[in-house]
Amino acid sequence: MPHQNVQTRALHVSSCMRPSNRTQKLCFGRQKLKKTTLLAATFAGLSVFATAGYAQDCKAVTVEDAFDLDEAAIVALYDCLKDAMAEGYAKEGDPIGKNYRNWIVTSTRPAVQGAHSNRLLQTFANPVAAEHYLKFEEEGVVMPVGSVLAKESITVSIKKKAARVGPLFIMKKLEAGGAPETDDWLYGGIQPNGKQMKFKQSFCHDCHESWEDQDFLAYPMEEVRVSN
Numbered sequence: 001m002p003h004q005n006v007q008t009r010a011l012h013v014s015s016c017m018r019p020s021n022r023t024q025k026l027c028f029g030r031q032k033l034k035k036t037t038l039l040a041a042t043f044a045g046l047s048v049f050a051t052a053g054y055a056q057d058c059k060a061v062t063v064e065d066a067f068d069l070d071e072a073a074i075v076a077l078y079d080c081l082k083d084a085m086a087e088g089y090a091k092e093g094d095p096i097g098k099n100y101r102n103w104i105v106t107s108t109r110p111a112v113q114g115a116h117s118n119r120l121l122q123t124f125a126n127p128v129a130a131e132h133y134l135k136f137e138e139e140g141v142v143m144p145v146g147s148v149l150a151k152e153s154i155t156v157s158i159k160k161k162a163a164r165v166g167p168l169f170i171m172k173k174l175e176a177g178g179a180p181e182t183d184d185w186l187y188g189g190i191q192p193n194g195k196q197m198k199f200k201q202s203f204c205h206d207c208h209e210s211w212e213d214q215d216f217l218a219y220p221m222e223e224v225r226v227s228n
């Protein structure tokens with residue numbers, strides 16, 4: 001029930017929201033669902049994500065909330081947006097923006113789990129990352145240097161009752177010591193118009209840090225995961 005969903009999120013946030021990461025982590029415990037929903041709220045409050053979608057609207061969506069979309073609606077929506085999406089990310093010549101569609105898709109369709117501003121998300125893994133990523137292991141994960149994950153996003157606008165392309169979110173695994181502050185992951189983002197997003201590395205990593213046992217990867221929702 002989507003409305004219950006929303007309520008649960010709100011309740012959880014009010015009982016758990018704290019200013020420091022440390023307290024947040026205690027609050028999350030080991031329950032991933034709760035963690036994700038709280039983080040979603042954190043995410044939605046950050047303006048870097050609120051302004052990032054510019055590509056053409058897609059009229060295939062008539063619902064007001066991404067959580068209300070069923071599988072068929074999501075597939076239809078993706079079909080409607082996917083060409084414009086890839087063109088947009090490639091527009092400024094970014095090598096990942098141009099190539100990620102040739103990589104390995106890690107879910108059967110885009111899905112919404114809450115984090116990344118309630119967007120519909122679909123992750124692609126480059127050939128270095130794919131074999132490891134697709135195991136979706138929960139402990140002791142060490143991704144090979146050169147792994148890249150690129151995650152498409154679609155924003156459902158409540159106001160316009162329409163969907164549009166959101167940013168392409170990127171994580172690259174550097175050599176040991178390459179980015180000590182973020183456990184050797186480099187975060188990046190391409191806007192729907194092909195331009196680079198600007199943000200602090202800590203903005204991304206403060207959240208991804210919760211998945212330390214999975215080498216800081218959060219993985220797609222279980223029901224849409226592709227297995228290898």
Ligand code: HEC
Nearest residue numbers: 039043115149169170171187188204207217218219220221
């Ligand atoms: C509030 C928490 C949060 C923040 C902040 C966040 N992420 Fe994520 N990220 C997630 C979650 C949860 C997923 C898994 C979502 C899914 O695919 O369903 C994810 C997945 C990803 C993935 C796919 C690889 C994976 O983890 O499985 C990439 C790439 C990514 N995020 C990049 C970024 C970038 C770049 C930023 C900063 C601009 C960022 N993230 C900020 C929570 C967050």
